[in-house]
Amino acid sequence: MQAIVPPPNMSLQTERIVPMQVLAMGFPRTGTSSLKIALETLGYVRTNHGFTVHTSSGAMMDMWIAAIKAKFFGEGTPFGRAEWDKLLGDCRAVADVPHILFAAELMAAYPDAKVLLTNRSPENWWKSFEATVVESRKPTLFRRFIRWLDPEQTAKSMQLAQLIFRVLFDTDHVTKDIAQARFTAHYEEVRRLAPKSRLLEFEVKEGWGPLAKFLGKEVPATAFPRVNDTEQFKKRVFGMRMKPVRMWAGRIVWALVTAGVPAALLLYYRVWV
Numbered sequence: 001m002q003a004i005v006p007p008p009n010m011s012l013q014t015e016r017i018v019p020m021q022v023l024a025m026g027f028p029r030t031g032t033s034s035l036k037i038a039l040e041t042l043g044y045v046r047t048n049h050g051f052t053v054h055t056s057s058g059a060m061m062d063m064w065i066a067a068i069k070a071k072f073f074g075e076g077t078p079f080g081r082a083e084w085d086k087l088l089g090d091c092r093a094v095a096d097v098p099h100i101l102f103a104a105e106l107m108a109a110y111p112d113a114k115v116l117l118t119n120r121s122p123e124n125w126w127k128s129f130e131a132t133v134v135e136s137r138k139p140t141l142f143r144r145f146i147r148w149l150d151p152e153q154t155a156k157s158m159q160l161a162q163l164i165f166r167v168l169f170d171t172d173h174v175t176k177d178i179a180q181a182r183f184t185a186h187y188e189e190v191r192r193l194a195p196k197s198r199l200l201e202f203e204v205k206e207g208w209g210p211l212a213k214f215l216g217k218e219v220p221a222t223a224f225p226r227v228n229d230t231e232q233f234k235k236r237v238f239g240m241r242m243k244p245v246r247m248w249a250g251r252i253v254w255a256l257v258t259a260g261v262p263a264a265l266l267l268y269y270r271v272w273v
Contacts (some may be wrong), residue, residue, distance in 0.1 A: 012087065013085065042215060083243065
């Protein structure tokens with residue numbers, strides 16, 4: 001199974017070091033994880049995705065939080081080309097949230113980039129979204145615990161996720177009707193904003209054909225990626241949430257070991273010397 005792996009040393013840039021070539025503006029749970037791998041297979045390295053955002057540095061998540069607050073809550077200055085280059089300067093492509101919240105801004109900043117819309121029926125999309133994203137947001141004591149345990153990354157990731165959700169649906173408690181209406185409205189907006197010559201709307205089940213043709217690439221010999229189904233999503237989220245637990249468990253074990261060695265030496269000295 002292919003997986004999304006955060007690139008090493010992912011950090012804020014001082015300037016753009018590669019051209020932005022593809023803006024994938026489809027909603028989460030429309031095959032965006034598969035699309036990320038497909039785009040990187042076609043040479044669009046790095047493709048930034050929601051999962052890579054949520055496993056990035058605290059500084060990068062802070063900047064995404066600032067971008068959202070500036071646009072949607074009037075706190076701070078809205079981002080322009082300079083800010084997007086700092087945040088995405090090593091990316092040739094982007095996909096998934098939080099990028100889709102800034103469809104108009106990213107198209108304006110990178111007018112030569114091609115635009116992709118991964119789509120699926122609103123009914124099938126909601127079924128998948130509810131079973132994964134909505135389910136993962138249910139409040140639990142464990143979520144509170146890991147947020148307290150790791151204020152630098154896990155807490156910021158949860159704050160960012162909450163902001164994204166609130167902006168996407170204008171509520172913290174989404175229903176099927178609200179979600180599908182916002183889903184449809186987003187796709188209509190992207191179709192309106194993107195020039196037809198630079199827009200491809202497709203479903204990932206169509207495979208390499210439409211995507212490779214639109215981007216002017218040869219069809220790879222490998223099968224089109226199929227990743228991040230419901231069970232894989234749940235495992236990935238669980239793994240992300242267990243990271244601070246494992247981190248602290250390791251620290252505790254190390255502390256016990258390092259504290260135990262001097263104690264053992266002292267006991268040995270008293271008994272045998």
